[in-house]
Amino acid sequence: MSAVPHISVTAVDGYNAAYKGTGKPYADLQARWGNSGPSMGLMTTDNTHPNALGYGDMATLVANTLTAAP
Known part of the structure; x- marks a missing residue:
């Protein structure tokens, strides 16, 4: 079993898109x-x-995400 966290492709794309939206290189x-x-x-x-x-x-x-207001 891998010790590396695994997430869905859609989630990865979402995180990458969110990072790009920050303006950071x-x-x-x-x-x-x-x-x-x-x-x-x-x-x-x-x-x-x-x-x-x-x-x-x-x-x-x-x-x-956990601390965001509902």
Whole structure:
């Protein structure tokens, strides 16, 4: 079993789109975490779509979602 969190392709696309919307350089994020390095990022459930978001960025997204007003 992989120790790497797995999420759906749709979710990855959503996170990537959200990051692009921040105005931060997306290429820098890919270079920092590695677009093919699952140990430093997230893999989708089909193991074919590496996510460029790292754990710190992911934790922020999750925290913001959990603390958002309904």
